[in-house]
Amino acid sequence: MAEKLLEIKNLKQHFNVGKPNMVKAVDGISFDIYKGETLGLVGESGCGKSTTGRSIIRLYDATDGQVNYDGVNVHGKKSAKDLKAFNRKMQMIFQDPYASLNPRMTVADIIAEGIDIHGLVKTKKERMERVYELLETVGLNKEHANRYPHEFSGGQRQRIGIARALAVDPEFIIADEPISALDVSIQAQVVNLMKKLQREKGLTYLFIAHDLSMVKYISDRIGVMYFGKLVELAPANELYNNPIHPYTQSLLSAIPLPDPESERTRQRKAYDPAVHQYSDDEQLEMREVSPGHFVYCSEKEFKQYSVK
Amino acid sequence: MEKILEVKDLKVSFQTYGGQVQAVRGVSFDLHKGETLAIVGESGSGKSVTAQTLMKLIPMPPGKITGGQIMFNGEDIVKKTDKAMEKIRGKEMSMIFQDPMTSLNPTMKIGTQIMEGLIKHQKMAKADAKKRAIELLKLVGIPMPERRVNQYPHEFSGGMRQRAMIAIALAADPKLLIADEPTTALDVTIQAQILELMKALQGKLDTSIIFITHDLGVVANVADRVAVMYAGQIVEIGTVDEIFYDPRHPYTWGLLASMPSLENNDHDELAAIPGTPPDLTNPPVGDAFAARNKYALAIDYEEEPPMFQISETHFAKTWLLHPDAPNVEPPEAVQKRIRSLSSNFEKPVLVKEGK
Amino acid sequence: MMQIPNDKFKVVGTHLSDTEKISKPSLSFWKDVFIRFRKNKLAVFGLILLAILIFMAIFGPYMTEYDYKMTDLTNKNQAPSAEHWFGTDDLGRDVFTRTWEGARISIFIGVAAALIDLFIGVAWGGIAGYKGGRTDELMMRGADILSGIPYLLLVILLMVVLGQSLGTMIIAMTITGWINMSRIVRGQVLMLKSQEYVLASKTLGASTSRIMSKHLIPNSMGPILVTMTLTVPSAIFTEAYLGFLGLGLTPPLASWGTMANDGLPALRYYPWRLFFPATFICLTIFAFNVVGDGLRDALDPRMRK
Numbered sequence: 001m002a003e004k005l006l007e008i009k010n011l012k013q014h015f016n017v018g019k020p021n022m023v024k025a026v027d028g029i030s031f032d033i034y035k036g037e038t039l040g041l042v043g044e045s046g047c048g049k050s051t052t053g054r055s056i057i058r059l060y061d062a063t064d065g066q067v068n069y070d071g072v073n074v075h076g077k078k079s080a081k082d083l084k085a086f087n088r089k090m091q092m093i094f095q096d097p098y099a100s101l102n103p104r105m106t107v108a109d110i111i112a113e114g115i116d117i118h119g120l121v122k123t124k125k126e127r128m129e130r131v132y133e134l135l136e137t138v139g140l141n142k143e144h145a146n147r148y149p150h151e152f153s154g155g156q157r158q159r160i161g162i163a164r165a166l167a168v169d170p171e172f173i174i175a176d177e178p179i180s181a182l183d184v185s186i187q188a189q190v191v192n193l194m195k196k197l198q199r200e201k202g203l204t205y206l207f208i209a210h211d212l213s214m215v216k217y218i219s220d221r222i223g224v225m226y227f228g229k230l231v232e233l234a235p236a237n238e239l240y241n242n243p244i245h246p247y248t249q250s251l252l253s254a255i256p257l258p259d260p261e262s263e264r265t266r267q268r269k270a271y272d273p274a275v276h277q278y279s280d281d282e283q284l285e286m287r288e289v290s291p292g293h294f295v296y297c298s299e300k301e302f303k304q305y306s307v308k
Numbered sequence: 309m310e311k312i313l314e315v316k317d318l319k320v321s322f323q324t325y326g327g328q329v330q331a332v333r334g335v336s337f338d339l340h341k342g343e344t345l346a347i348v349g350e351s352g353s354g355k356s357v358t359a360q361t362l363m364k365l366i367p368m369p370p371g372k373i374t375g376g377q378i379m380f381n382g383e384d385i386v387k388k389t390d391k392a393m394e395k396i397r398g399k400e401m402s403m404i405f406q407d408p409m410t411s412l413n414p415t416m417k418i419g420t421q422i423m424e425g426l427i428k429h430q431k432m433a434k435a436d437a438k439k440r441a442i443e444l445l446k447l448v449g450i451p452m453p454e455r456r457v458n459q460y461p462h463e464f465s466g467g468m469r470q471r472a473m474i475a476i477a478l479a480a481d482p483k484l485l486i487a488d489e490p491t492t493a494l495d496v497t498i499q500a501q502i503l504e505l506m507k508a509l510q511g512k513l514d515t516s517i518i519f520i521t522h523d524l525g526v527v528a529n530v531a532d533r534v535a536v537m538y539a540g541q542i543v544e545i546g547t548v549d550e551i552f553y554d555p556r557h558p559y560t561w562g563l564l565a566s567m568p569s570l571e572n573n574d575h576d577e578l579a580a581i582p583g584t585p586p587d588l589t590n591p592p593v594g595d596a597f598a599a600r601n602k603y604a605l606a607i608d609y610e611e612e613p614p615m616f617q618i619s620e621t622h623f624a625k626t627w628l629l630h631p632d633a634p635n636v637e638p639p640e641a642v643q644k645r646i647r648s649l650s651s652n653f654e655k656p657v658l659v660k661e662g663k
Numbered sequence: 664m665m666q667i668p669n670d671k672f673k674v675v676g677t678h679l680s681d682t683e684k685i686s687k688p689s690l691s692f693w694k695d696v697f698i699r700f701r702k703n704k705l706a707v708f709g710l711i712l713l714a715i716l717i718f719m720a721i722f723g724p725y726m727t728e729y730d731y732k733m734t735d736l737t738n739k740n741q742a743p744s745a746e747h748w749f750g751t752d753d754l755g756r757d758v759f760t761r762t763w764e765g766a767r768i769s770i771f772i773g774v775a776a777a778l779i780d781l782f783i784g785v786a787w788g789g790i791a792g793y794k795g796g797r798t799d800e801l802m803m804r805g806a807d808i809l810s811g812i813p814y815l816l817l818v819i820l821l822m823v824v825l826g827q828s829l830g831t832m833i834i835a836m837t838i839t840g841w842i843n844m845s846r847i848v849r850g851q852v853l854m855l856k857s858q859e860y861v862l863a864s865k866t867l868g869a870s871t872s873r874i875m876s877k878h879l880i881p882n883s884m885g886p887i888l889v890t891m892t893l894t895v896p897s898a899i900f901t902e903a904y905l906g907f908l909g910l911g912l913t914p915p916l917a918s919w920g921t922m923a924n925d926g927l928p929a930l931r932y933y934p935w936r937l938f939f940p941a942t943f944i945c946l947t948i949f950a951f952n953v954v955g956d957g958l959r960d961a962l963d964p965r966m967r968k
Contacts, residue, residue, distance in 0.1 A: 325690070326690075582679050583679045583683060598677075598678070599679065600679065601677060602674075602676045602677050603676070604674070604675055604676055604678075605671065605673060605674055605675065606670065606671045606672070606673050607667060607671035607672060608675075609675070609678070627672070630667075630672065632667065632669055632672045633672045634672060634673070634674060636674065
C-alpha cells in the first residue's frame with residue numbers, strides 16, 4: 001500500500017474532565033490514513049466522528065494520544081511558525097454552508113483569507129487573480145467575487161467553502177459532513193467536485209458523514225464509530241458486502257434505498273450492545289479479521305468472526 | 309376511493325426586497341383517504357411552502373396566496389379566516405416538523421402539550437385527557453408512558469421527541485397528517501424506527517399523509533404516490549412504482565441518477581444535475597428546468613411544457629412526451645431501473661388546460 | 664394538438680452559465696439594515712431630530728449676539744421674546760445660548776460614554792468571551808465587583824477628591840460605564856466563537872487578533888451599535904441628574920442638568936428657565952431611544968430573509 005500520511009494513535013478527546021458531566025467524545029481510537037486515499041468515517045450523531053476530525057486538525061487539544069502527520073506529532077509543543085506551516089498542509093470543509101461563511105465578508109475576502117494569513121501573494125491584483133482562479137476551480141465565476149454569502153444557494157456556498165480550503169494548497173482535507181445539509185442533486189455536484197480535485201491535486205481526504213451511501217461511493221476505506229470508539233474499519237466494498245460488527249450490520253440495514261420493491265421487504269436489524277456479553281476480564285481491541293478488515297472485539301469474538 | 313383533499317392550481321408568493329418570489333406556481337394534486345403522498349424536491353422547490361399553505365401556516369404578509377383552491381372536506385381552505393382555521397388545525401389536519409427540538413415547547417411537560425389539543429378541540433376533561441395522552445404515548449412506542457407524560461422535552465432523546473410530536477399530531481385523530489421532513493434531523497437507525505411507526509399508525513388509524521422529503525430512499529419506503537416538485541411546480545406525479553421504475557421527466561431522471569447505489573461498484577462520476585435552481589423572483593421563460601437539462605429542447609426555452617398523462621395515475625410536465633419530440637435515452641442509472649408497466653396508455657396524452 | 668414547428672423539438676441541452684447567475688442586486692448587510700431602518704417612521708423621525716439637535720449644538724451658540732456666560736443684571740428673568748428667544752435667567756444670561764452650550768456638553772458626555780463603551784467594553788467582553796475558562800471567570804467577576812459599587816457614592820467620592828469638573832464626570836463613567844457593553848459583547852462572542860466560519864479561520868492559521876477583528880467584532884456590530892445608541896441617552900440623563908442634584912458642573916459652565924437645577928426654584932414665576940433645558944433633555948433621550956429601537960429591529964437577524 002501507499003505511504004502513510006497520517007497516523008492516529010490512541011486519540012482521546014474528553015470534555016469537562018474531572019467534572020460529573022465528563023464526556024468521552026473520542027475514547028482511544030487508532031487508524032492510519034494513506035497518501036491519496038479517502039477514508040470515510042461514519043456513525044450516528046454523538047458518536048464522536050466530528051470531534052475526531054476537529055481533534056486531528058487541532059481545533060481541540062487532544063486529551064491523550066498522538067496524531068502523526070508525515071511522522072511528526074501534530075499535538076506536540078510547537079512554535080507558531082511550525083503551526084502555521086502545518087495549517088497550510090491540512091484544511092477542513094465544514095458541514096453547514098450557512099454557518100461556515102462569515103456573513104459580513106465578501107466571497108473574495110472569504111476565499112482569500114488563507115492567502116492573506118500566510119501572505120501568499122504580493123499584490124492586490126495577484127490576490128484577485130488567485131481568487132478568480134479558485135472560483136473557477138469550483139465552478140463559480142468572477143462576478144460572484146464581490147457578493148455576500150447570503151446571496152448564494154447552499155450548494156454554491158459549499159463550493160465557496162471548498163475554494164477557501166484550497167486557497168492554501170493543502171495536501172490533506174478533512175471534510176466534516178460536507179454534503180449532509182445539501183439536496184441530493186447538489187450533493188452529487190459537490191462529491192464529483194471533491195473527486196475531481198483529488199485526481200488533479202493528489203489530495204487525501206478524511207470524509208466524515210452519516211449518509212452511508214455517499215460515503216461508500218467516495219471512500220476507499222470506511223471506519224464505523226459508535227460511542228467514541230472505532231468499531232470496524234475495512235475497505236469500502238468489503239464493509240458493505242461483509243459487515244462483521246453487529247452495529248455496522250444494524251446501520252447498514254437501516255438505510256432506505258431508492259427502490260420501492262426492496263424497501264417493501266427490507267428487514268431492519270436492531271443493535272443491542274448487550275449482545276456481546278463481554279465479561280470484565282476480556283481484552284477489547286481492534287483485531288484484523290481478514291486482511292485490511294479490522295473489528296473491535298474480544299478474543300472470543302475474534303475467533304468466531306475469523307471462521308466466517 | 310374517497311378524496312379528502314384536492315388542491316387546484318395553487319399559487320403562493322412572498323414579497324421581499326428583491327421583488328416578488330413566486331414560491332408556488334400553480335400546483336394541483338389530490339389525496340385519497342388512507343394514502344401517503346410524498347412530495348420530493350430540492351430546497352426552494354416550494355414543497356414546504358405548499359405544505360404550510362395547506363394549513364395556512366405561512367406568514368401573511370409577506371406571504372400571499374395569489375390563486376387557486378384547496379378543497380378539504382368539500383370546503384375551500386383558501387377562503388377560511390384565521391379563526392376558522394384554528395378549528396381545523398390540530399383537529400382535522402396536523403403537522404409534524406423537521407426539528408423536534410424547536411417544535412416542542414421546552415417549558416411545558418410533554419403530557420400537557422398533548423392534552424392541550426384534546427382539551428381545546430375535543431372538550432375533554434383534564435383527567436380523561438391525561439389518560440388519552442398516556443395511551444397516545446404508548447401508541448407511538450414510548451416506554452413507561454405513565455412516567456414520561458410528566459417529563460419535559462429536554463429529558464427526551466431526538467427520536468423520542470419526534471415520537472412525542474407524532475403523538476401530539478395524532479391526538480385529535482386528524483384526517484390529514486402533514487409531515488415536513490420529519491426524519492431529516494434524525495440518524496438513520498432512528499429514522500427507520502420513525503418511518504416504521506408512521507406506517508404502522510397509518511394502517512391502524514387510516515390517516516392520509518403528505519410526506520415532504522428530499523430523500524428518495526425515504527420516499528421509496530413510505531409513499532404510495534409521489535409528486536416531484538421543481539421551481540414551484542409539480543413536474544411529475546405518479547404511483548411510487550411509476551416514479552421509480554418508469555420516470556418520464558428529465559428532472560426525475562436527474563434525481564434518481566444522482567444517488568449512488570450501494571450495489572454498484574463503479575467509481576464513475578455521479579450523474580449530478582449541474583447548475584443551481586432558478587431564482588423564483590424572475591422565473592425563467594419556458595421550462596424552469598431547461599437551463600440545467602441536457603435533454604432540453606429548443607421549445608423548452610420558449611414555452612412552458614403542458615402536462616402529459618402516461619397512465620391513469622401518472623402525469624409529467626415535459627415537452628419530451630410530445631409526439632413530435634425526439635426519442636432520448638435517459639441516463640444509464642435510470643435505464644437500469646426502467647420496467648414496462650402494463651397500466652400505461654399506448655401513448656402519452658396531452659392534458660387539456662383548464663381541466 | 665397544437666401546431667409547433669418541428670425544429671423546436673431539437674435537443675439543445677443546458678445553458679449552465681445562466682443558472683449560476685444571480686439576478687438580484689447585490690445587497691450588503693448594512694444596505695439591508697438601512698432599507699429596513701428607513702421603513703420605521705418613528706426611528707427616521709428620531710434620526711432627523713438628532714440631526715437638528717446636533718446642528719443646533721454646533722451652531723446654536725453663534726446664532727445670537729450673546730455669550731453663554733455674559734451676565735446682564737438689568738435684563739434678568741425676562742420672558743422669551745424677539746430679543747431673547749428663550750428668555751434670560753436670574754443673572755440675565757441668554758437661555759437660548761446657554762441651552763445650546765449645554766447641548767454641547769450633554770452630547771459630548773454622551774459620545775464620551777459611547778466611546779468608553781466601544782473601547783473598554785468591547786475589548787474586555789471580547790477577550791473574556793473568546794478566551795473563556797479562567798480568564799473569562801476572572802474578567803467577568805472583576806466587572807461584577809465594579810458594578811457592585813453604588814454609582815452615586817463613587818461620583819460623590821470622585822468629586823470630593825478631584826473636584827467638580829467635566830473630567831471627573833468622565834472618569835466616573837469610565838470606571839463603571841462599560842460593564843453592560845462588556846457583558847453583551849461577551850455573550851455575542853461566546854455564541855459566535857463556535858460558528859464554523861470562526862473554526863475555518865482558525866484552521867487557516869488565523870491569529871486571535873485577526874479572528875477578533877475580522878469575524879467576531881463585525882458580526883457583533885449590531886448589538887454593539889444598539890447598546891451604544893442606548894448608552895448615549897443614559898449618560899446624558901445621568902449628567903442631567905447629577906447636575907440637578909448639584910453634583911454637576913460648576914457655573915458659569917452650562918449643562919442641561921445644571922440649568923434645570925437653577926430654574927427649579929423659580930418655576931412658579933419664570934417657568935421657561937426650567938422648561939427649555941427639561942424639554943431638550945426629553946427630546947434628546949427620546950430621539951436616541953427611538954433610533955436605538957429602530958436599529959435593533961433593523962438589525963434583528965430573525966427578521967432577515
